[in-house]
Amino acid sequence: MKKLFSFLLSFVVLSSVAQVNPKLQAKLDQQAKDEEAKVIEWRRHFHEFPELSNRETNTGKYIADFLKSLGLEVQYPVAKTGVVAILKGAKPGPVIALRADIDALPVTERNSLAFMSKVKTQYNGVETGVMHACGHDSHIAIMMGVAEILSKDKADLKGTIKFIFQPAEEGAPVGEEGGAALMIKEGVLENPKAEVIFGLHISSVSPLGTLNYKSGGMLAAADNYSIKVKGVQAHGASPWSSVDPIVVSSQIIMGLQTIISRQTDLTKEAAVISVGLIKAGIRENIIPEEAYFAGTIRTLDVAMQDKIHDKIKLTATKIAESAGATAEVTIRRGTPVTYNDPTLTIKSVPSLVRAVGADHVINVHAITGAEDFAFYQQKIPGFFFMVGAMPPDSDPTKVPSHHTPDFFIDERSFVNGLKAMLNVTVDYMYAPVKK
Numbered sequence: 001m002k003k004l005f006s007f008l009l010s011f012v013v014l015s016s017v018a019q020v021n022p023k024l025q026a027k028l029d030q031q032a033k034d035e036e037a038k039v040i041e042w043r044r045h046f047h048e049f050p051e052l053s054n055r056e057t058n059t060g061k062y063i064a065d066f067l068k069s070l071g072l073e074v075q076y077p078v079a080k081t082g083v084v085a086i087l088k089g090a091k092p093g094p095v096i097a098l099r100a101d102i103d104a105l106p107v108t109e110r111n112s113l114a115f116m117s118k119v120k121t122q123y124n125g126v127e128t129g130v131m132h133a134c135g136h137d138s139h140i141a142i143m144m145g146v147a148e149i150l151s152k153d154k155a156d157l158k159g160t161i162k163f164i165f166q167p168a169e170e171g172a173p174v175g176e177e178g179g180a181a182l183m184i185k186e187g188v189l190e191n192p193k194a195e196v197i198f199g200l201h202i203s204s205v206s207p208l209g210t211l212n213y214k215s216g217g218m219l220a221a222a223d224n225y226s227i228k229v230k231g232v233q234a235h236g237a238s239p240w241s242s243v244d245p246i247v248v249s250s251q252i253i254m255g256l257q258t259i260i261s262r263q264t265d266l267t268k269e270a271a272v273i274s275v276g277l278i279k280a281g282i283r284e285n286i287i288p289e290e291a292y293f294a295g296t297i298r299t300l301d302v303a304m305q306d307k308i309h310d311k312i313k314l315t316a317t318k319i320a321e322s323a324g325a326t327a328e329v330t331i332r333r334g335t336p337v338t339y340n341d342p343t344l345t346i347k348s349v350p351s352l353v354r355a356v357g358a359d360h361v362i363n364v365h366a367i368t369g370a371e372d373f374a375f376y377q378q379k380i381p382g383f384f385f386m387v388g389a390m391p392p393d394s395d396p397t398k399v400p401s402h403h404t405p406d407f408f409i410d411e412r413s414f415v416n417g418l419k420a421m422l423n424v425t426v427d428y429m430y431a432p433v434k435k
Contacts (some may be wrong), residue, residue: 021430024156025354028149028422035145036415042141043414044115050104050130050137052121053168054178056081059102059140063165066144070151072163079182083165086192087151093159094432096425097194097380099180099373100136100143101169107131110405133407135202135389140165142200142417149422158429162194169372180375189379195432196344197382198424199373200417205399206388208410211352211420212364213385215345217269217300219338222370223309223331226294227252227316231325233289243324245291246280252319252327253293259311269300271308272368298368300337338374341381343433348383351423356416360388369402381433383424389413 051059064076064083073086082102108129109117119130132138147163164183172178177185189197206212229249234242256273264271273295280291297312299305313329320327352361364386373384389409390399400406 046137053103089157097197099164100139107133180372210388220298223297236285272298355419387417
C-alpha cells in the first residue's frame with residue numbers, strides 16, 4: 001500500500017514538477033554515474049580518518065579546501081569546525097540549502113575493511129576507537145559530489161545553492177555548543193536567506209536501491225530525563241526501618257511504561273520512554289538513602305511530547321509520595337521532531353522516483369531515532385530522506401545497526417543518494433513552492 005501511495009503521489013505531480021528540464025536532468029544522471037568512483041574514494045578517506053563531534057578539524061579543512069578548488073564562496077570554520085559554501089547559478093531563482101553532517105562516534109570498529117578506522121581517543125575518561133558508525137562519511141562524500149557536479153552546470157542553474165557541512169550532529173561534548181543549533185545561531189540560513197533545505201541519511205537496515213521518506217514527523221524528538229529518588233537509609237536486615245529508594249525507583253520505572261501503554265494514543269504517533277541508567281547503593285547489606293535513574297523520551301508529535309513530559313513528572317512524584325519518598329524529576333529537551341513539510345514532500349517525491357524508479361521509493365513509518373536536521377526545519381521548510389544501503393541477500397534481522405562496531409553500508413548506494421539530491425535540488429530550482 002505504501003509503495004502504491006508513493007507511486008500515485010508521484011504520478012499526480014510528475015507532469016508539473018518532475019520534467020522541468022529533461023535535458024539537464026539527463027545530463028545530471030550521467031554526471032552522477034561519472035562521479036561515483038570519486039564519491040567512494042572520498043568516503044573511504046573520511047572513514048579511515050574519523051573525528052568526533054566539535055573536533056572535526058582535519059575533516060572540515062579537507063572539505064573547505066575542496067570546495068574552494070571548485071571556485072565556490074567558502075566560509076570556514078563555522079560553528080567550530082563546519083563549512084558553508086555558496087554556488088550561484090547563472091539565472092535568478094530560489095536559495096536552496098543542502099546539508100551533510102560530518103562527525104564520527106566513539107565506537108571501536110570491528111570491520112575488516114582495508115580503510116577501517118584505527119583512530120583511538122579518550123572519551124569520558126575511557127579509551128575508545130573512533131568510527132563513522134552512522135554513515136556521516138558517506139553524507140560528506142555524496143554532498144561533495146553534488147557540489148562538484150553542480151559547479152560544472154552553473155549556466156543551467158536557477159538561483160543559489162548553499163552547501164552546509166555540519167559538525168556535531170551526534171551532540172556536542174558536555175559544556176559545549178554545537179551541531180545544527182549552533183550553525184543556525186551563527187547565521188548559516190541567512191545572507192542569502194535559504195528558502196528550503198534538503199538532507200539525506202544513509203541506512204544500513206534499508207535495502208540497497210531504495211529511497212525512504214515520510215511526510216510530517218519522520219524522526220522523533222529526543223529528550224532526556226533523570227529522576228532522583230530520596231528515601232530513608234537502613235540496614236538491609238531491617239528493611240521496615242527504611243524508605244527503600246530502590247524499590248520505589250523500580251515502581252516508578254514500571255509506572256513510566258504505563259504512560260505509553262495506557263495513557264498515550266499510539267494510533268496517532270509512536271512514543272517511547274526507556275531507562276538506560278540506574279545507580280544506587282554502595283554495599284549489598286545497606287539500603288541506600290538515594291537512587292538515581294535516567295533515560296530517553298522519543299515522540300513524534302509536539303502535543304504528545306508535552307503531555308508525556310507532564311505524565312512522567314506526575315507518575316514519579318506521586319508513586320514516590322505514596323511510599324513516603326520524594327522524587328526529583330529533570331527533563332531536558334533535546335532534538336525536536338524531524339518534520340518533513342507536507343507541501344515540500346509532495347514536490348520532492350517525483351525527484352526520488354526519477355532517481356531510482358517508483359518501485360524503490362518507499363513511504364515508510366516514522367523512525368524513533370533522532371536527527372538534528374530538525375532544527376533547520378523549525379526555521380524553514382525541509383525534506384529529509386533515507387538512502388538504502390543494506391547489501392542484497394542480507395538478513396534484515398541480523399544486519400548491524402547504526403552506532404555499532406560492525407556497522408556496514410554498501411557503497412553502491414552512494415550513486416542513488418547523489419542522483420536523488422541532484423534531482424530534488426534542480427527540480428525545486430525550476431519549480432519552487434509558490435508562497
